[in-house]
């Protein structure tokens with residue numbers, strides 16, 4: 001058996017994001033295999049064996065890798081469209097185009113989305129994919145393959161829609177699956193791809209799209225399916241005032257009560273957005289430990305409103321960050337969401353006390369791990385946890401004059417990523433991906449975006 005190999009990272013600042021927010025102004029991290037072996041102040045212990053690499057990380061901040069908890073990769077090839085719409089008008093404008101996607105398009109879009117996330121410090125990505133046109137190929141396999149190729153830890157939230165226009169929903173009839181078809185395909189995806197082990201690189205969640213595109217039966221049976229298979233549940237919730245009205249008209253209750261009535265509150269559930277939540281909604285999430293994927297840029301882009309993140313955190317609701325699909329957040333970067341979460345929440349009721357830099361970093365790391373159900377394995381730098389970590393270069397023009405590294409990372413411009421490790425394996429060096437070619441991906445995303453626009457224009 002080959003001896004386990006060690007990587008030593010030294011001379012860096014470290015924000016561990018552990019339960020005590022432990023930080024080291026000058027410290028070291030030792031990685032052994034795919035785990036963190038030790039970390040602390042000063043120099044690494046002497047006499048370590050099998051050290052294959054020693055990184056002098058002077059001028060860098062080391063943090064846990066960022067965890068993205070909500071996204072729609074396929075939207076990478078429909079960015080920059082319907083730019084001045086609210087959620088419902090934006091959906092109605094884009095559904096007819098989205099319904100034409102096929103496997104090569106979805107593969108290219110997943111590569112583009114993942115590349116942008118990974119080179120910006122994301123080590124665990126998620127794709128909530130819910131558009132499965134008939135005969136479009138193995139979309140789930142294409143997405144999972146793209147994540148594997150890049151070396152990113154990944155959760156596929158296998159989405160679905162079965163409430164089309166003829167049933168009072170928003171998507172056109174040809175864009176949805178049947179109830180039975182969606183459940184069977186979701187179960188098959190879990191059985192084929194979900195890995196429940198501690199160091200899993202691929203997991204699957206059950207993820208019907210939203211109350212306005214999914215039948216009550218699919219919500220209910222989806223929750224039962226997820227629990228029977230022992231996987232997590234994900235959906236969109238309480239995103240806009242229009243959604244609230246839709247739920248009241250169709251179900252006679254607001255979104256949170258509707259979720260409760262269909263089995264969608266629980267510690268195995270996390271929901272994107274949760275913008276329009278009253279005190280009793282937040283209390284219900286806290287009581288049931290239902291998680292939230294906060295997507296500040298997308299909420300601003302679609303004029304959805306400001307989620308009450310400070311109130312959620314105070315109540316004990318697990319909160320992570322999400323880019324959301326890139327048709328509503330064209331940047332596709334998660335590190336900018338740290339900054340936007342902080343700034344946008346300060347425009348809300350709590351003003352300057354809403355969030356601080358360390359809370360924002362926690363949302364993007366440990367909070368994300370919590371809502372994905374992986375807080376034991378990732379989300380903070382602690383001995384025994386998986387080695388998912390990022391070296392942010394703060395020693396350049398953008399940050400060099402800011403003394404506090406966490407303040408520099410969150411309040412400052414997007415920091416360059418000198419190195420990013422997932423499961424102990426390096427995937428980014430000097431802002432470039434190591435295992436895929438960015439220029440090839442850029443070309444294929446442009447080609448597939450043009451092909452989709454052509455096909456959609458034909459109707």
Ligand SMILES: [Zn+2]
Nearest residue numbers: 236272324325
């Ligand atoms: Zn979304």
